[in-house]
Amino acid sequence: MPPLNFPLARLADEVARLRASTPLVHILTNEVVQEISANVLLAAGAAPAMIVAEAEVADFAAMAGAVLINVGTLYPARYAAMRAAVLAANAAGVPWVLDPVAVGVLAYRREACRELLQLRPAAIRGNASEILTLAGMGSGGRGVDSTDAAEQALPAAMALARQTGAVVAVTGAVDYITDGEQAWATPWGDALMTRVVGTGCALSALVAAFCAGAPNRLDAVAAACAMAGLAGEQAMAASQGPGSFKAAWLDALYQLAPTHLTGQSA
């Protein structure tokens, strides 16, 4: 049986939880998407902070609600800081999320991601080529983009979840979210999202935000994917192209209300 769509009533509960807790999210991400990642979290109802110095990351990771590690523009000093942040997060019981940008394309980040996987991420969010690579079932992608469809990567996502204990989200036209046993689908979104840099990276930041204090991590990660996709559809209707889409996406994330969701059908 194909995965069921994530119920909007559960999304409403998760959005209400996020807005009530406004989690502090420690973001170590690539240089390209810093601004959109911070704005997506602020619009959705979380509190982002980009603390990157190796001397500071351990202290900050321990006081955050969740940590995001995104290897999009990885280099040795950044990687050292990421490892320190992850070790501190684990010691403090803070969940951390991996975004394995372009892991199928370059050996340096592939080795880094292999090491990071040993440090037990709470969640992994990637496009299909990235998830296939991490699961050892392919090595593809073109730069930061996927050359595979998310449907094809669902078995890989399930295997990766079982191997690592992480909840895995593989995104594309439909997103799939799995803990290795169960899976949700979030079919919302628009292809225009692939023409704005950082929609996936910002979604990973949102995954981290929902993972903070989550009573159910599978639902938390699915809620992030559903929220990004639903807001993306609403933004598409209100925009003329990538530039106005970005502003409309932030507006739609901000306006997405639990009460609207429960009135909608899945």
Ligand SMILES: Nc1ncnc2c1ncn2[C@@H]1O[C@H](COP(=O)(O)OP(=O)(O)OP(=O)(O)O)[C@@H](O)[C@H]1O
């Ligand atoms: N064809 C599509 N139709 C609808 N939504 C899409 C489509 N492709 C991607 N999306 C949505 O776009 C967002 C980003 O997913 P994508 O898989 O493109 O991430 P990514 O490749 O890691 O992006 P980036 O690295 O540029 O940040 C998700 O919300 C996803 O659901």
Ligand SMILES: Cc1ncsc1CCO
């Ligand atoms: C374009 C780009 N290059 C490295 S990271 C990144 C952001 C999208 O993943």
Ligand SMILES: [Mg+2]
């Ligand atoms: Mg990506």
